[in-house]
Every structure is written in C-alpha cells, then in structure tokens.
Amino acid sequence: MAKVVLENISKMFGKVAAVKNCDLTVEDKEFVILVGPSGCGKSTALRMVAGLEEPTTGTIYIGDRAVNDLPPKDRDIAMVFQEYALYPHMSVYKNMAFALKLRKFPKEEIDQRVREASDILGIQDLLDRKPKQLSGGQRQRVAVGRAIVRKPAVFLFDEPLSNLDAKLRVQMRAELSKLHDRLQTTIIYVTHDQVEAMTMGTKIVVMKDALIQQIGTPLGVYNFPVNLFVAGFIGSPVMNFIPCRVLSKDGRLMIDAEAFQLPIPEKKAPYYQALAGSEAFFGIRPNDIYDRLFAPEHLKENAIRAVVDVIEPLGSEIHLNVTAGKHNLVAMVDTQTNVRMHQEIELAIDLNKMHLFEKNPPNLRIAAE
Amino acid sequence: MVGSETLGKRVLGIYLPLAFFIFFLLFPFYWMSLVSFKPTNDLFELKYNPFWLQTFTLENYLYLFQNTDFSEWLKNTLIISVVSTVLSLGCSILIGYALARLRFPGSNFLGVGIFLAYLVPPTLLFIPLSQVIAKLNLYNTYWALILTYPTQLIPFASWLLMGYFRTIPKEIEECAMADGCTRMQALVKIILPLSLPGMISAGIFCFTLCWNEFLYALIFMSSGPMKTIPVGTVSDLIKADTLFWGALMASAVLGSFPIAFLYSFFVKYYVEGLTAGAVKR
Numbered sequence: 001m002a003k004v005v006l007e008n009i010s011k012m013f014g015k016v017a018a019v020k021n022c023d024l025t026v027e028d029k030e031f032v033i034l035v036g037p038s039g040c041g042k043s044t045a046l047r048m049v050a051g052l053e054e055p056t057t058g059t060i061y062i063g064d065r066a067v068n069d070l071p072p073k074d075r076d077i078a079m080v081f082q083e084y085a086l087y088p089h090m091s092v093y094k095n096m097a098f099a100l101k102l103r104k105f106p107k108e109e110i111d112q113r114v115r116e117a118s119d120i121l122g123i124q125d126l127l128d129r130k131p132k133q134l135s136g137g138q139r140q141r142v143a144v145g146r147a148i149v150r151k152p153a154v155f156l157f158d159e160p161l162s163n164l165d166a167k168l169r170v171q172m173r174a175e176l177s178k179l180h181d182r183l184q185t186t187i188i189y190v191t192h193d194q195v196e197a198m199t200m201g202t203k204i205v206v207m208k209d210a211l212i213q214q215i216g217t218p219l220g221v222y223n224f225p226v227n228l229f230v231a232g233f234i235g236s237p238v239m240n241f242i243p244c245r246v247l248s249k250d251g252r253l254m255i256d257a258e259a260f261q262l263p264i265p266e267k268k269a270p271y272y273q274a275l276a277g278s279e280a281f282f283g284i285r286p287n288d289i290y291d292r293l294f295a296p297e298h299l300k301e302n303a304i305r306a307v308v309d310v311i312e313p314l315g316s317e318i319h320l321n322v323t324a325g326k327h328n329l330v331a332m333v334d335t336q337t338n339v340r341m342h343q344e345i346e347l348a349i350d351l352n353k354m355h356l357f358e359k360n361p362p363n364l365r366i367a368a369e
Numbered sequence: 370m371v372g373s374e375t376l377g378k379r380v381l382g383i384y385l386p387l388a389f390f391i392f393f394l395l396f397p398f399y400w401m402s403l404v405s406f407k408p409t410n411d412l413f414e415l416k417y418n419p420f421w422l423q424t425f426t427l428e429n430y431l432y433l434f435q436n437t438d439f440s441e442w443l444k445n446t447l448i449i450s451v452v453s454t455v456l457s458l459g460c461s462i463l464i465g466y467a468l469a470r471l472r473f474p475g476s477n478f479l480g481v482g483i484f485l486a487y488l489v490p491p492t493l494l495f496i497p498l499s500q501v502i503a504k505l506n507l508y509n510t511y512w513a514l515i516l517t518y519p520t521q522l523i524p525f526a527s528w529l530l531m532g533y534f535r536t537i538p539k540e541i542e543e544c545a546m547a548d549g550c551t552r553m554q555a556l557v558k559i560i561l562p563l564s565l566p567g568m569i570s571a572g573i574f575c576f577t578l579c580w581n582e583f584l585y586a587l588i589f590m591s592s593g594p595m596k597t598i599p600v601g602t603v604s605d606l607i608k609a610d611t612l613f614w615g616a617l618m619a620s621a622v623l624g625s626f627p628i629a630f631l632y633s634f635f636v637k638y639y640v641e642g643l644t645a646g647a648v649k650r
Contacts, residue, residue, distance in 0.1 A: 052543050073549040085540035089562045099548035146548070156547075 002063035002076070002153035002186055003028045004049060009058035011044050018044040020210040022058070026154075026203075031180045031187045033201035035194060037233070041210040042190045043158055049188060050079050050156050062154060073102075075154075078147035082159040084139045086131035086146075092118075093127040096146045110149075117148040120179070137168045144176075148183070157189040161196065173199055194234050198222065206230050228281060228363035231355060237286045237319060239355075240329045244282040246275040246356070255282050255354075259325020260304040265351050271368040272356055281363065283355035286319065289331035291339070295348035303348045306331075308339055322347070398625075405429050405618035412614055429615035430623075439620060441594040442601040446624075449514045449597065450579035456515065457522035457575050458568065464523065465530030466556055470539070480531070487524030491584055494520060502589055513589035514597075518579050526571040533567030534560065569638040577628055598624040 004026040011019040019041040026032045034042040047053040049060060051072035059066050067075050078099075086095050093114060100110045118124045121141045131139060140160060147155055157176075161169045177200050180187055191197060197204045198218045206213045206221060206229075214226045218234075225231035231239050244257040246264075253264040253272055264272055290296075292303045306322035306329065313335075320331045322345065331347055339345050357363045400420065404412065408426045417423050433439045467473075468480045498517050507513040537560060545555040561568070586597040591604065602620040606613045632639065 050543075050547055052546070071551070072543075072546045073551065075547075077547060079544060079547040081540040081544060083538055083540050085538065085544040087541060087545070087559055098545075102549040102554070150548070 003061070004154055004186060004188065005059075005061040006045070006049070007059045007061070009045070009048060009055045009060065011041070011048060011053060012056045017041075017210045019048070019055075022212055024205060024212065024215065026186060026188060028186055029184050031177075031189065031200060031202045033197040033204045034188065034190045034207060035197035035204055035233075036192065036207035036213075038192055040207040042192075042205075042207050045207075046079075046156050046158055046188060046190045049075075049154070050077055051075050076152050077154045077156055078150045078152040079156040079158065080140075080143045080147050080160045082162050084131070084143045084163075086139055086142055088131050090130075091127065092123065092129050092131070092134070092142050092145075095131070095142060096127075096149050099146070099150050113149045113151075114145075117145040120148065120182070121145050121175075136164055137172070140164060140172060144179070148179075153186065155185060155187045157187065159191055160189075161191070162193075169196075176200060195236065198234065204234075206233060208233075224367075224369070225355070225365055227365055228283070228357045231283055231357070231365065235285055237330050237332065239283050239285045240289075241357070242282045242284075242327045242329070243279065243359075245279050246272060246277065248276040257282060257325065257327060259327060262302055262304070262349065262351060264354075267352070268354070268368040272366060275356065275366065279359045280366075281357040281359065283357055283365075284349060285353065286330045286332040288350040288353040289329065289333070290348045290350070291331075291333040291337040292346035292348040294334040294336055299348045299350050302351055303346045305344055306347055308341055308343050308345055311339070311341060320345070401618045401621055404614055405622050407615060409615050429619040432613070432616045433619050433623070437605050437616070438594040438596070438601065439598075439623075442596050442598045443623070445511070445590075445595060446580060446597040449511055449518070450576050452511070452515050453518040453522065453579045454572055454575040457519040457526055458572055460519065460523050461526035461530050461571060462556075462561070462568070464527040466534055466560070468527065468531045469534035470542070480528075483524045483527055487521070487528075491521060495585060495588055498585075499588060507589075509590050509592050509595050511590075514579075514582075514585060517585050517589065518575075518582065522575045522578060526575055529571050529574070530564065530567055533564050537563050566638040566641040569635050570641070573631055573635055573639055576631065580624075580628055 004024075006022050006024040009019055009022040009024075010017060022041075022045060024032075024045075034045060036042050044053060048055050049062070051067065051070060055068065059068055061067065062075055062077070087098065090098065096114045096117060097110045100113065105113075114127070115124070118127060121144060123138065123141050123145060126134060126138060126142070131142070134142065140163075143160070160176075161172050164172060173196060176189075180200075189196075189200065197206075201218055203215065204218050204221055205215050208229050214221055214230045216224075221230060222234050225234060228241065232241065242257050244255045247254045247256050247261075253269045253276060255262045255264060290299060292300055304324050306324040308320055308322050309328075310319075310321035312319040312321075316335070318333050318335055318337055320333055320337075320339070322329050322331060324347075329347075333347075337345075356366045356368070358366070403420070403422060406422060406425055406427070406429070408424055408428060411417055411423050464483065468476060468483075498520070502508055502513050502517070505512075507516070541559060541563070542555045545559045546552065550558060581599060582597070583599045583603075586600045587604075590596065591600050596604065598620065602617060602624065606617045606620060
C-alpha cells in the first residue's frame with residue numbers, strides 16, 4: 001500500500017523517446033490503468049516503476065522513497081506479465097513460494113500465505129502441477145497468485161489478460177476488480193484494451209506517442225475527452241468524426257457537413273461561437289445516433305438522411321454502417337429497426353452529446369460545459 | 370508424413386541406406402574391438418579370417434595395464450578433461466549470459482571477437498602458447514593443458530550458451546528480479562536450471578574435445594607418465610616400426626568408451642541444445 005509518483009519521467013532508447021515528460025500521481029489504493037495503442041510507451045513507464053528500465057530523466061517515488069537507484073527486488077512491488085512468466089521448472093506451489101523463500105520467511109508463514117492466495121484464486125487443486133500442465137487461464141491465476149502472496153506495496157500488471165480468450169478475459173476482468181476491492185492496494189495496470197480500462201480502473205491514463213494525453217476517471221475521459229485521439233480511442237464502437245464547417249446562420253450556429261446541416265444546441269452555442277466560419281471536426285458517438293422512428297420525441301427534429309452499407313445485428317443492438325454524403329458513420333440503433341442494405345434511413349442525432357475538435361493537430365476538443 | 374509409403378518403398382528409401390550407413394560407420398569400431406581381443410599370433414596368421422574371432426583373450430588389456438602407464442594416462446586425461454570442462458563451462462555461462470542479456474558498450478564487438486578467437490587454428494596458436502607455458506614454468510603439468518584447452522572451448526561454448534539463453538523469455542528473469550532475486554540469483558536459480566540441455570551439450574562438446582585432443586597434449590605434456598591417452602597410445606605403443614596392434618586397439622577401445630557412453634546418454638539434450646532457437650516452441 002503506497003502512493004506512486006512519476007515526476008517528469010522520460011526514457012530514451014538511443015534517439016527514440018519511449019516516454020516523454022511523464023508526470024503521474026497514483027494515489028494509495030488506486031487502480032490506475034495506463035492505456036494506449038501499442039508502442040505508446042505505457043509498458044516502458046510500468047517497467048520503470050518496476051525497476052526493469054532506468055529512467056533517462058526524472059524521479060520515481062514509491063511511498064516516500066525515491067526509488068531510481070533501487071533494484072527491482074528492493075522496491076516492494078510485484079509484477080504480473082503478459083506471458084505469465086511462470087518458472088517452468090517449479091511446481092505451482094514453489095512458483096508462489098519463491099519470492100517468500102528468497103526473503104527467508106518461516107516455512108509455516110509461506111505455507112499459510114500460499115494456501116490463502118490459492119483459496120482466493122481457486123487454484124488449491126493445482127499446487128502440485130507444473131506450469132506446462134495448466135491452461136492459459138490457470139497460468140494467469142498462478143501468476144496473479146504469485147504476486148498476491150508477496151503482499152507488496154504496489155501491484156504492476158503488464159497486459160495480463162491479452163493472451164486469454166475473450167470469454168475468460170471478461171471473467172478475469174471481474175475477478176481482478178474484486179481482488180482490488182479485497183486487497184485494498186495500489187495497482188498500476190497496463191493494457192491496450194480500452195474496455196479493460198473503462199471497466200476496471202478508478203483512474204485511467206491515456207497515452208500516445210510517448211506522451212500522456214489525458215488522466216481522469218473512466219467516465220470523465222469518455223464524456224470529456226481532451227482531443228480527437230482520446231475521443232477515438234476510448235469507447236466502442238469508435239466515435240464518428242466528420243470534417244465540417246461551423247456557420248452562423250440567422251443568428252444560430254450551425255454545423256455544415258455538406259451532406260447535411262445541423263443546428264448547434266443553444267446550451268453549447270456560446271462555447272463554439274469563436275469557431276464560427278472556421279473548419280473543425282464534428283464528433284458524435286454511435287450510441288447517440290438513433291433510428292428516427294424509435295428516437296425520443298425531442299430528438300426527432302435533428303435528423304439526417306443516410307444510406308445503409310452494412311448491418312451488424314448483435315442481438316441487443318444493431319450497428320449500422322451508413323454513408324451520408326461522402327461521410328461514413330456508424331450508428332447503434334434500436335433492435336426494432338427494420339432496414340435493408342442500400343436502403344435510405346433517417347437518423348436522429350442527439351446534439352447535446354456532440355463534440356467539436358480543432359481542425360489542426362493536436363485536435364483539441366472545444367470544451368462546451 | 371501422410372502418403373503412399375509402402376513397405377517396399379520404406380525398405381528401399383529408409384532402411385537400406387540406413388543399414389549401409391550404420392555398417393560404414395561402425396565397421397572400424399567392430400574391427401578395433403575384434404583386434405583388441407585377439408592374441409598377437411592370430412593377428413598375423415593369414416589363414417584366419419581377419420574379421421572374425423578365433424581365440425578370445427584379454428592379454429592386450431593386461432599388457433596395457435601391466436606394461437604401460439595406461440592407468441596414469443587415464444587418470445591424467447580424466448582430470449584434465451573434467452577440470453577444463455568445468456572451468457570453461459563456468460566462464461562460458463557468464464560470457465554467454467552477458468552477451469545474451471546485458472546491454473553494454475562494445476557488447477557486439479566483444480561477441481564477434483570471441484567468435485573470431487574460435488577461428489584461430491590450434492596449429493597456429495600452439496607456438497605463442499608454448500612460450501607462455503614455458504614462461505609460467507608449466508611444462509609437463511596438468512595446468513599446461515587445463516589452461517590452454519579453454520582457448521578453444523570457451524568461444525564455442527559461449528556462443529552456444531548465448532544462443533540458448535536467448536531462447537529463454539526475458540520476462541521469467543525479470544519476474545525473478547521483481548520477486549527479489551539479484552541478477553546473479555536469477556541466473557543461478559532460474560536461468561541455469563532452464564538451460565540444462567544447453568549446458569549439457571556445451572559440456573559434452575568441451576569434454577569430447579579435451580578427451581581427444583592430441584596436439585597440445587603432445588607438445589605441453591608428454592614426458593614419463595604425464596601423458597594423455599591419445600599421446601600415450603601413439604608414443605608408447607608404437608616403437609619405431611613395431612606396432613603393438615593388440616594393445617593399440619585395446620587402448621583405443623578404452624579411450625573411446627567414455628565418449629560413447631556420454632553421447633548415448635545425453636544425445637537427446639545435445640541435439641536440443643544445438644538446435645535451440647531454430648524454431649519457435
């Protein structure tokens with residue numbers, strides 16, 4: 001249990017920056033998720049906390065100690081790797097007891113802690129097996145168990161669920177959340193999967209190109225992304241982005257996307273006033289687009305016409321890939337929607353949920369709250 | 370392979386060539402063993418079939434142990450081979466590990482340098498080495514060979530082990546270090562147990578080379594009873610134009626036995642070690 005602070009951390013591999021000027025505070029008992037596309041530097045950041053990489057600049061604190069010069073073994077961290085990294089020549093029991101043995105714990109305590117952890121994870125019956133006799137999910141449990149027995153100040157997870165099949169991943173996701181609740185300890189978790197980030201974290205850190213893009217609660221990041229990248233990365237299916245021009249027409253602000261024009265809600269208009277006459281990206285999430293027939297009454301007036309290209313019925317919802325003018329959009333519509341491919345459909349858009357992003361990189365979002 | 374392999378095809382394509390090959394390889398051993406168990410008179414008797422045993426005798430082996438220093442040679446060879454192998458393996462583990470895992474300036478250069486050292490032929494190297502041995506006053510001692518053999522053993526063993534270490538996922542070691550190991554502990558407790566096949570093949574390679582080595586042994590250690598089996602066999606059992614065929618072959622049989630024994634037990638690991646990293650497992 002400890003606070004972790006990264007202060008102006010950078011890591012260069014030769015001339016390539018893997019992490020640039022990273023400032024991050026992980027509060028005690030927080031479940032922080034570093035998320036981003038592969039190569040964004042999230043794993044490197046985690047490995048620096050673990051002590052497996054040395055930061056080029058900056059200081060890392062675990063608890064109150066600056067740990068830059070401490071080897072991994074003295075940092076009081078436990079790490080779980082994507083490839084499990086179980087010791088193949090040791091039984092599950094020995095794998096879990098290894099760290100405690102190194103620290104010369106008495107035999108009885110080792111035994112007690114291993115039993116306790118294996119009870120939590122439901123691997124009591126596997127203790128005598130060798131790693132190669134386990135399935136992927138079981139291996140992952142053992143890897144987590146090996147970390148738990150240590151009772152470390154900080155848990156580090158490096159994409160631990162990436163090698164599991166989809167169903168098991170969902171199950172393990174819930175178990176890790178429960179585990180965090182039970183252990184009440186600091187967790188830093190790296191993943192490229194935005195679903196894991198949204199569902200498990202108490203705080204998420206979105207990274208791209210070695211830079212932290214945004215830090216916030218999952219819903220905060222989802223609802224108020226700082227830029228186009230974060231907006232597109234968090235949320236599934238991905239937010240629609242349409243290049244447009246902001247117009248002032250008869251005293252009302254409008255979005256002009258050539259194929260359609262939409263009025264900006266009065267609540268948001270003051271924030272967007274400065275954009276009048278310039279280009280921007282209009283952003284709207286697929287779940288804020290409705291089949292007009294089934295849309296709430298107050299949304300029906302803001303509708304656009306589009307041609308259906310692909311229909312993806314998922315049972316609980318239907319995803320439509322549509323074309324409006326030259327723009328492709330994805331809409332998540334009601335299951336009662338009755339439409340066929342190449343047909344035209346009227347889509348109502350909830351403009352209270354719209355976003356506008358600057359035209360030029362870094363495509364910052366215009367705050368409208 | 371799935372297909373139309375009929376019995377006839379198998380016999381013609383697999384068993385026949387294999388049988389020929391085995392015969393071709395093992396015939397010298399057969400003849401060698403045969404001669405070692407024959408009385409000397411039988412060897413020169415033309416009416417006897419040279420490829421068959423008429424009278425069985427152990428007199429050649431007795432001669433070897435009673436009239437020559439064979440037991441001394443055996444002891445010498447064993448001590449030198451074992452110590453050189455252990456020494457070389459120890460060094461090679463450290464070198465191989467450093468080359469496989471550590472990032473330090475000049476690591477590539479060092480790796481290539483060590484490999485190039487392996488390419489220097491012993492026939493060239495013995496000239497400067499003999500100077501060194503003379504200066505250190507080591508002629509005719511075990512150390513003369515124990516210290517010179519690693520010049521050939523370490524480069525090859527280092528490269529072999531480096532290749533093997535690279536096949537072990539880095540995460541396992543990193544995990545060990547996060548679990549509380551120093552780098553050295555991680556090497557000893559985690560990497561070495563996992564590298565057993567690689568170490569066995571490197572060990573067999575080193576031991577075989579030491580056991581059979583002739584040139585250095587002849588130059589650096591060849592007076593009185595201080596001889597290895599290859600040198601002793603040739604120098605004491607061939608007197609001018611007199612060849613003690615029976616004893617020569619007995620010595621050869623005894624000399625090749627340990628190596629044959631080693632290979633037959635560890636051949637599985639040997640192949641595994643040499644081909645490590647060739648395919649993804």
